Amino acid sequence: MFKLAYRNLNKLVVGLAFFCLFFQVAADLLLPTITADIVNIGIVKHDIPYIWHTGFAMLVISLLGIVGAVCNQLLAATSSQKLGVKLRSFMFRKITRMANGDFEKLGQASLITRTTNDVVQMQNATYSMLRMMVRSPMMLFGASIMAYFKSPRLTLVFLATMPVLALLVVLIMKKSVPLFRKIQALTDQINLVFREGLTGVRVIRAFNQDDFEQKRFKTANSNLTGNAISAYVTTSLMSPAMTLIISASNIAIVWFGAHLIAGNMMPVGNLLSFITYATQMLFAFMQLSMIFVVVPRAQASAQRIQEVLDVKDTINDPKNPRVLQKIIDLSFAHVDFSYSDSSKKVLEDISFQIHAGQTLAIIGGTGSGKTSLINFIPRLFDTSAGQVLLNGIDIRDFLQSDLHRRISFTSQQSFLFQGTVRSNLKYGDPNASDQQMMKALDIAQASHFVEEQGGLDAPVEQGGHNFSGGQIQRLSIARAVVKQADIYIFDDTFSALDFKTDANLRKALAKDKQIQKAIKIIVAQRVSTVADADQILVLESGRISAIGKHAELMQRSAVYKEIVNSQLHKKDSLTQIKGQAYA
Known part of the structure; x- marks a missing residue:
């Protein structure tokens, strides 16, 4: 998937997207620290000029973060859509030039699915990659560092939380990834049945096989629906489970943070910023885990797309072609043929x-x-x-x-x-x-x-x-x-x-x-x-x-x-x- 995307994405646009993303992440990481300074210095010491001055700095940083986010989202959307345009063009060109034998091996229904649904999966994965796949690790690493500087003791809470989150992601991925891969094959099947039902509608009616075709389509539809429900129900468990773990972590942070504040071992503002960093870390981890759902499905689609693009042309033009004059004679000389x-x-x-x-x-x-x-x-x-x-x-x-x-x-x-x-x-x-x-x-x-x-x-x-x-x-x-x-x-x-x-x-x-x-x-x-x-x-x-x-x-x-x-x-x-x- 990454090779296919790398070959067909505009490197300059991708670089600009990451550059804008850096400003967004930097702004998100700076704001909690500035908030802590306003509480610790401005509010506790009643320094109103400091509050105004720092508040104005927060506003500027927030605007820079918004501009970075908007530009990153625009570039990510543009890049993913242009990738889809390229892949569909390459696929269509390849299919129209494909030898009849290769075309029949892959099948019309599968080629339609690969040119539409599989390309959409690649677009979704590319958008997620340019938006969250890079942002989440950056946010996770940056928030961890910032949180550690605010309170090294409270970071012990994460040492207990992260293994639970990792185990949850592994279990859900192990169950859902095979289901998402199967969805693509079942989509091929339902496209095949639906296409045959449309093109052969006269034959179906002539032989009074409406009920049979209805059952055939219902079977294909039910298989796809059941598989999709299983896949999405499994992945949907991640969000409430993550929310539960995040809530428990926040409770633990507030509990232990309150004891540190009571013992004059940590300012109040640091606790507020630490809670924000903790939330950023856990949500970054949640986004990262959701990417683990998108990537395997896109990987399966990328393999199916690459299978088409890798089909070797069995009928090729000669390296040194002859000039074809007006045809005055056609002959077959001991021709044999087998598929x-x-x-x-x-x-x-x-x-x-x-x-x-x-x-x-x-x-x-x-x-x-x-x-x-x-x-x-x-x-x-x-x-x-x-x-x-x-x-x-x-x-x-x-x-x-x-x-x-x-x-x-x-x-x-x-x-x-x-x-x-x-x-x-x-x-x-x-x-x-x-x-x-x-x-x-x-x-x-x-x-x-x-x-x-x-x-x-x-x-x-x-x-x-x-x-x-x-x-x-x-x-x-x-x-x-x-x-x-x-x-x-x-x-x-x-x-x-x-x-x-x-x-x-x-x-x-x-x-x-x-x-x-x-x-x-x-x-x-x-x-x-x-x-x-x-x-x-x-x-x-x-x-x-x-x-x-x-x-x-x-x-x-x-x-x-x-x-x-x-x-x-x-x-x-x-x-x-x-x-x-x-x-």
Whole structure:
């Protein structure tokens, strides 16, 4: 925690905060002594001028202490909030650049908790550190010295009090610290359940699982609540216990102090200042013990934050990158792939080549590795073996930014951002004109319903929930088409479209001059979607079963023929497959 804070805090501001804190502590320590002098000299000797003079000095010192306290609090608050800004920025930047495998390992719910709740814990600890973590030891040490000079005999009371206080703190910390650490993991769990309940609300209602989800959330909520109650009840015992010990100490101080005064061994003013120092010492000890509650929780949060920041980037830019020219050729050379936590190969010995102006279609059963294969092209994953080549050069020799600039990718799970149709299309090309965006909507067969909704400024809810599944897919395709790219990848983005819209969309793609020159890669389940492709790659259990045109595969690929027969009647022909959408 301290290393993470030290690296990201402004050292000058922290130094100024401690400097202001020194004035506050110095003022707090001087005031009881001045009070004792007023009693011992001014009141006992009836020296009114001394009282006025010393009182004015007390006022000046008090003002300096107030200024120091205000400045320290302002600097502490500013530093802690800026630390939060930095950590959240670092976390967000790291997460957005994280490889898909690392992202999935940590989990979305946990990453959200780490970026919000854990950062807040670090902010709270930083504020406490700049306010109390330094002030309490300074006050404890300074008040002890000042109290000793006022009455060495009365300091014996503290020798009996401090071990009791220390034992109390140790017992409470031993019980509460594990509970606070567990709170963070339980917060992850409740965020996971709550997020799934929100995003999957339609599925929950469709299957009438409201009661089940309510019980699931209640269980997660109860676990977090019970753990939090136990933690805070345990720590709450500290305050009344400390108050009891402080009160007992004050009684003992007054009792023994009265005997010392009666024996002319200590002035009355010294007793008053000693009581004040005793209270300062004990309250400083109480504040210090409360910090022991904040720090372990912040330490657990800091470890969770550092885990994210320490994730090694598995996909890195080369030290000496090659210049990526216009892509005219894409090839896979004996590509293998397996996830880091699995020995089983997802893809094995994948080899093919596709040129600019051609269309490659990928078809196969569920789990055959279609999406995994195309994820190598924009380097969402790196191959375990083999090479992906662009213009004959390994894809890992190019900067990721250059690579992404020349590839337009539409993922299997279409997603729209909250805003407008215009703002979503500009994700594809920030400089796209209205004319270009309308053209992309026409190609994607989306212009009709977009105009009905209000045109390019039509509102888009989070996730695009104000559109149907097919409309979301068409808007996602339009976002990909508006980008001027060398490779267009459509990962099963036609699945929610009816046959007619599917055929019209593919016909519009084929007519567009920019897309005609590019490499098109289409992942699909429908035979009618892939039948016109220049090459059809048939995947089976992560291996290429066959590759060729539709007519060729119908003759020599049993897997492809089985897929065709499962979707069409035996009497259907190639012409019917291509033209069924227009029937």
